[in-house]
Amino acid sequence: MSKDNSQDEKGMDQYTEDVLERGISRRSFLSRTALGAAGVGLLGLGSVTAKNAEAADSSKEFAKSSDGGATLNFMPKPKPIAAKDIKTTLTFDVIVVGAGASGVPAALSAAENGAKVAVIQKHPMPVSQGNTGSGIVLATSDKAGIEALVAKLMNDNNHRCNPALLRQWAYNSGEAVSWVIDRAKKGGSPVVDQGSAPQRGIRTVNGYTVNYVTSFFGPKPYTTGDGMRALAKTAEKAGVQFFFNMPAQQLVHGKAGEVIGVIAKGRDGKYTKFLARKGVILATGDYQNNEAMCNYFIPDLKHFGRKQMDRTGDGFALAYWAGGVIEPIGHTKMLHDFDAGPASMCDMPFLSVNRKGKRFVNETVDMSLYNNYLRDAENAGHYSQVFDSNYMTQAATWPGKLVPPEGLKNYMPDDPAPKHGVFDSLVNTHVADTLEELARKLECDPATFVASVKRYNELCASRKDDDFGKPADRLIPVEKAPFYGIHRRMRISTLCSGMLVNENHQALNADGKPIKGLFVIGNLGGGFYGGVDYPLTVFGLSLGRCYTFGYMAGRHVAKL
Amino acid sequence: MKNRPIKKFIFALSLVAFLSGIFAAGVSASSSKKGKDGELGTLHASMGITCAQCHENVKKPAAVPMLKCVGCHGPTEKLAAKTAHVKPRNPHENRHYGTEADCNLCHHQHKKSVNFCLPCHQRFDFVVP
Ligand SMILES: Cc1cc2nc3c(=O)[nH]c(=O)nc-3n(C[C@H](O)[C@H](O)[C@H](O)COP(=O)(O)OP(=O)(O)OC[C@H]3O[C@@H](n4cnc5c(N)ncnc54)[C@H](O)[C@@H]3O)c2cc1C
Numbered sequence: 001m002s003k004d005n006s007q008d009e010k011g012m013d014q015y016t017e018d019v020l021e022r023g024i025s026r027r028s029f030l031s032r033t034a035l036g037a038a039g040v041g042l043l044g045l046g047s048v049t050a051k052n053a054e055a056a057d058s059s060k061e062f063a064k065s066s067d068g069g070a071t072l073n074f075m076p077k078p079k080p081i082a083a084k085d086i087k088t089t090l091t092f093d094v095i096v097v098g099a100g101a102s103g104v105p106a107a108l109s110a111a112e113n114g115a116k117v118a119v120i121q122k123h124p125m126p127v128s129q130g131n132t133g134s135g136i137v138l139a140t141s142d143k144a145g146i147e148a149l150v151a152k153l154m155n156d157n158n159h160r161c162n163p164a165l166l167r168q169w170a171y172n173s174g175e176a177v178s179w180v181i182d183r184a185k186k187g188g189s190p191v192v193d194q195g196s197a198p199q200r201g202i203r204t205v206n207g208y209t210v211n212y213v214t215s216f217f218g219p220k221p222y223t224t225g226d227g228m229r230a231l232a233k234t235a236e237k238a239g240v241q242f243f244f245n246m247p248a249q250q251l252v253h254g255k256a257g258e259v260i261g262v263i264a265k266g267r268d269g270k271y272t273k274f275l276a277r278k279g280v281i282l283a284t285g286d287y288q289n290n291e292a293m294c295n296y297f298i299p300d301l302k303h304f305g306r307k308q309m310d311r312t313g314d315g316f317a318l319a320y321w322a323g324g325v326i327e328p329i330g331h332t333k334m335l336h337d338f339d340a341g342p343a344s345m346c347d348m349p350f351l352s353v354n355r356k357g358k359r360f361v362n363e364t365v366d367m368s369l370y371n372n373y374l375r376d377a378e379n380a381g382h383y384s385q386v387f388d389s390n391y392m393t394q395a396a397t398w399p400g401k402l403v404p405p406e407g408l409k410n411y412m413p414d415d416p417a418p419k420h421g422v423f424d425s426l427v428n429t430h431v432a433d434t435l436e437e438l439a440r441k442l443e444c445d446p447a448t449f450v451a452s453v454k455r456y457n458e459l460c461a462s463r464k465d466d467d468f469g470k471p472a473d474r475l476i477p478v479e480k481a482p483f484y485g486i487h488r489r490m491r492i493s494t495l496c497s498g499m500l501v502n503e504n505h506q507a508l509n510a511d512g513k514p515i516k517g518l519f520v521i522g523n524l525g526g527g528f529y530g531g532v533d534y535p536l537t538v539f540g541l542s543l544g545r546c547y548t549f550g551y552m553a554g555r556h557v558a559k560l
Numbered sequence: 561m562k563n564r565p566i567k568k569f570i571f572a573l574s575l576v577a578f579l580s581g582i583f584a585a586g587v588s589a590s591s592s593k594k595g596k597d598g599e600l601g602t603l604h605a606s607m608g609i610t611c612a613q614c615h616e617n618v619k620k621p622a623a624v625p626m627l628k629c630v631g632c633h634g635p636t637e638k639l640a641a642k643t644a645h646v647k648p649r650n651p652h653e654n655r656h657y658g659t660e661a662d663c664n665l666c667h668h669q670h671k672k673s674v675n676f677c678l679p680c681h682q683r684f685d686f687v688v689p
Binding site (some may be wrong): 269425 | 625626627648649653656658660680681683684
């Protein structure tokens, strides 16, 4: 694509222009209503004008859809907080809202660059999740490889992302992730760099070499949550002040509408006003626990369980009412289950059956996309992988890594031996001597399950998958007891679409102009994904991006 | 601020002794602590705890901040230590909130309490009073 095609006269990239046109912001609605009212006015239809004025009025209380037609009652306008209700006012250079995978790195990075920093956190401690976060080692990677990987990610994102932000991750993540590893270690974390080892499929891209730094906060039950708590210790030593149990309620604006601070609510119901000399960085994560918001932006999520809590999209409301623009409908979701059985077997194309016990998919589909087949209320993300005791030999050549029967016991809730390296409340692998018994353990309907296995075995015998077209070398029958099943439950790990930002991670308003004092990182930041599902091409892209943009935004705001 | 609820708690405790003395004959020992209909609000009321001890504005009762509960029931670490033995997991200490999960996520006063963990951890089947 030539530069001339992708840029308009304002010098704006295609992605930004598109989000400005179709995204959700205060102005897009107000300007359209104003136009509508003016048009009607010309025709002299007084009563309709009045109606429109009423609609315009309600936009003062609630957010509006991009066409102004729908009231988004999940984003009410913050009510003014009286000066008498503000217990304390504190002033810092930089205020970070949210102590997760992007907020804690941002705070430390800002402090290391000389700023006086406060972190306001909703939870009683820093909270995040996951294990793996990754970046690219520039020194040992081909530039062509990095560009090839960026192109691959754009493809994964259905070309709906801002390439500049992908490149920013690609060219800065090596430095940022290594920095997180170093600083978390200083806070006592056992984090390790796994290098390129976990990135099996992408060590060469289009024939070019790419090398990785892969931070691993683990093994489970240790996670990035523990890692961010360790990093917060380093941050405290660097002078960062944390305020826990203090959800941010609203932003404080200067005369010109610029953002100059945040008001947060303590457990005693009293408010504290945090003023920021340089800027406020929002890092409040996603909105999976805000049901109305999910139903609006990603209706597909209706029947899925959640993996996080208290992610009610607070940062979206804060940024929207400050004039920010939310990426248009069609947000990106991330659903998986790496815990029920071995993660290394999750993409192996064994027979899969839905919650009732019926085969439903060509199993070569990635686990991270299975959710699209299991959206209904009955399945609600549940399915089971099924195989027999020949799996170690019959699936030996498949991509992935088989765990032998002895190792599978670690994933079996019915096996009494103590578990290691897993969340023992979430393991869900089963073994049984008969198919009926296995069906019951997998919570399937035994008759349906047995019929599905019978049919599948016939297809395997014929070496042709007449039902779903799976390749013959992926057809292995389920015949020899004991039989195994992994009952996976796709739940929402995270949602990763957000607010429109520029390359400084500064929020843009509906005119595409940066909002002074307001920065957005982590999954609250937009422009990085855009596909139906989060891509699992780079293992740990999500956390890697959170660390990288936190590291960069913290430094940028500190230096303002 | 800190002292007031503790005094009330001591008062409440003496009431416990008093009330259990009265009711010992009528109520079987094992269930004496539970509210009649299983609702916590009934239990609190039977301990002589008034609406005002939880609701700042009794005329217009609103949601109760957990500080109120902690004020009587003591520091969350101590509470967590008390239930450390509960199987399959200590309901008062977990990786999501440490010991500081909001009491009202699970315990309700005027409706049935809920097990907040259960939808996500299907084997954490403890019963919430
Ligand atoms: C089980 C699980 C496993 C995962 N595994 C991986 C993995 O291995 N690799 C990977 O790359 N990604 C993984 N992810 C995704 C990854 O965890 C997220 O993408 C990442 O944590 C997002 O970081 P964040 O900073 O945007 O938000 P979070 O890390 O969620 O942090 C947001 C913080 O903001 C706080 N907050 C919210 N509202 C307010 C408010 N109003 N005021 C103050 N604070 C507020 C919250 O308390 C929270 O601590 C996993 C997710 C889950 C659930």
